[in-house]
Structure formats: C-alpha cells, structure tokens
Amino acid sequence: MNRTPSPLTPILLLALIVLTLTGCGQQEQIITSRFLAFGTMIDLSISGVSSKQAAAATAAIEKDFAQMHKSWHAWDPGPLGRVNRLITTGAKFSVPPSVLEMIRRSSELAVSSDHLFNPAIGQLIDAWGFHSDDPAGHRPPKPEVITQLLQQNPRMSNLVLDGITMYSTNPNVKLDFGAFGKGFGIDLAINHLRQMGIENAIINAGGDLRAIGSPQDRPWRIAIRHPSGKGTLASVEVAGDESVFTSGDYERNFTWKGQTYHHIIDPRSGYPATDTSSVTVIHPDAATADAAATALFVAGPNNWYNIARNMGLRYVLLVDKDRAIHMNPAMQKRLKLDKKQYTINLSPALANGNNE
Ligand code: ADP
Ligand code: MG
Numbered sequence: 041m042n043r044t045p046s047p048l049t050p051i052l053l054l055a056l057i058v059l060t061l062t063g064c065g066q067q068e069q070i071i072t073s074r075f076l077a078f079g080t081m082i083d084l085s086i087s088g089v090s091s092k093q094a095a096a097a098t099a100a101i102e103k104d105f106a107q108m109h110k111s112w113h114a115w116d117p118g119p120l121g122r123v124n125r126l127i128t129t130g131a132k133f134s135v136p137p138s139v140l141e142m143i144r145r146s147s148e149l150a151v152s153s154d155h156l157f158n159p160a161i162g163q164l165i166d167a168w169g170f171h172s173d174d175p176a177g178h179r180p181p182k183p184e185v186i187t188q189l190l191q192q193n194p195r196m197s198n199l200v201l202d203g204i205t206m207y208s209t210n211p212n213v214k215l216d217f218g219a220f221g222k223g224f225g226i227d228l229a230i231n232h233l234r235q236m237g238i239e240n241a242i243i244n245a246g247g248d249l250r251a252i253g254s255p256q257d258r259p260w261r262i263a264i265r266h267p268s269g270k271g272t273l274a275s276v277e278v279a280g281d282e283s284v285f286t287s288g289d290y291e292r293n294f295t296w297k298g299q300t301y302h303h304i305i306d307p308r309s310g311y312p313a314t315d316t317s318s319v320t321v322i323h324p325d326a327a328t329a330d331a332a333a334t335a336l337f338v339a340g341p342n343n344w345y346n347i348a349r350n351m352g353l354r355y356v357l358l359v360d361k362d363r364a365i366h367m368n369p370a371m372q373k374r375l376k377l378d379k380k381q382y383t384i385n386l387s388p389a390l391a392n393g394n395n396e
Contacts, residue, residue, distance in 0.1 A: 077105035153335035162214025223330025267317035
C-alpha cells in the first residue's frame, strides 16, 4: 500500500455496465473518477445521484485517501511511523485514533488467521526490501538475518492496549499494514459515502474493491485478474455489499540470480510463500477480505480451507503455483471462468447448512 505505481501497475478490471435508466427517460450515469493513493490508482464509481452530489462525494473521498496514506505510511514520518518508533521503547504511550482501530481489527484478523496474516513482521518486510517504494535491484537477506528476525517472534499479541494507551512487550514488533490498510481504508471510505447519501458505488484500488448497491438493480460485474498478472481469469457478479480482494505474486517482486522473490512473506519461514500464485476472497467487509487474501496465500493449497473456516469466509478461490484452481462450492457457483481448461479442486462447503 505504500508504493508508487510502476508503469505495470495493474489497471482495473471492473466491467462497468450500462448507463441508461429506463422509466424516467433520462440518462443516469455511473460517474467515474480516478486518483492516486496508497501507490495505486483508485477508481471510484458512483451511481444513483446527481453529478453535483457525485462530484462533492468524489472530492471528499479523495481527501480521505490522501489523509489515510499519510497516517498509515510505515516508514514516512506520520502517526504510524511514530507508533512504530514508540513500540521499540517498551514505554506506555497514547495511540492516535487513526491507528488505534487498525491495531484492534488487524489483531483480531491475525489471531483468526493463525498469524499467517501478521502485520507485526515489519522488520522482516524491511529486510526483504519490500518496504521501499521500488524493490527492483534488491537481493534476499542473509539466512542468519532471517533466523534472527524469526527468533524475535513479533506478534500482534505483544501489543498491550488499555483504552487508548499501549505498550509493546516485544521491541521487535514493527507494524506494516501493507496487507490490510487498503481494505481498511476502503471500508472507511464506503462508510463516508453512505453518510453522504450514496448507496450505489464501487471503490476499486487496482483490482481490489468494495461495491455497494447496484446500478439500476443490476449486479456489478467484476473481473478477477489472471495470476500471471495479465488479463483476466474469471468474473463474478456482486450486488448489495461485497468486497473482492486478490493477492498475487505478480504484484511486487525482484529477481536475484535467476530466482524471483515476491512480497507475500510466510511469517513461519521468513521467506516468500511458495505454493500459491494468487488468492481471491469475496467478503462483506474489505479489511477482512484484504487480510484473508494474504493469509490464505501463505496458507497455500493444502491449508487454506482450515484458515478460511476459522476466519469465517464464504467465498475463496486459490490458484496454486501449477495453476490448478482450489475453491469452495459456493465460489464455484458464482464464478465464470474465462477458459475451461483449468484443473479444479473443489473443497467441502465452507459455511455449514447451506451448501457453501
Ligand atoms: P497487495 O499489495 O497485492 O494488495 P497483499 O494484500 O497480500 O498484497 O499485501 C502484501 C504486503 O503486505 C507486502 O508488501 C507486505 O508489506 C505485507 N506482508 C507480506 N507478508 C505479510 C504477512 N504474512 N502478513 C502481513 N503482512 C504481510
Ligand atoms: Mg491483503
């Protein structure tokens, strides 16, 4: 979430539909706008309100994202940078509100993912060079550095919260919300849109999105990126209130001595997770979808199902490193694959009682 876009920054994959509103004989548009935040392009689509209302809402949301970007940057000076500095002291301090709620939510998600999503591993992410805005030209850390960082065992549970004050029992915790901040930010922005009377919208950050309502009672059709990073793998329809998040190894990586290292780190080994190409999660809130996509990427084809159950997920699609698809039956029902030639491994239902 902290990067500047490269020319390859994947652009959106959302198929916007139909612009006519029947009945009143008027054209009702889906009003779209685009701006940069968290190092990625944000596409905002609003429908069902006047263009004046949409323009005011767009300006407000753009401001929100600029503020969030500043507050949650892990290494630029700002509220999160300050929290990270104070964590190393072991002393008690008061946590700024913009960071407090993130710590609370992400701690819950760390626990339910069995710490495969672990935003306390900022030092490890730094060692890999994925904290810099451009990881190209990096080399893997020395094995002894990784061993040492693993021994320090940073966990969200090292952070002791009492109201708004906090201290860390482990000076080696460094918060990195790269796997979660985008989702959390989209949730805040959707709440703000609703406060402004907007009921039909999509906020899409480079293919990760949350949609509310639907344009003219039709579902939004969302494309899911192919794990190669090029083109699309499938599409799903979303209506009502849902988020679709994908974590892929094509997002950020560097090549050293012929081997490519990507940015999703297995907190148990200290190395990039090896068995997955991409994971897509559909979930009501974006923060959970974001953290879960990262956690299931780390869990891999053999363990994703247990973690998904634990996190209360209902729709998961995992593409493994050999490009075989793993998913639950409810996801299969919703997914329209672009091509049919994939090997599909269907898991048991995720949620009990309704064949999901
Ligand atoms: P994307 O950047 O494609 O949205 P993710 O949501 O999976 O991808 O986030 C990856 C980022 O999260 C990394 O760049 C790093 O900052 C951080 N990260 C990497 N591995 C983990 C992990 N196991 N738990 C928490 N954060 C992680
Ligand atoms: Mg994520």
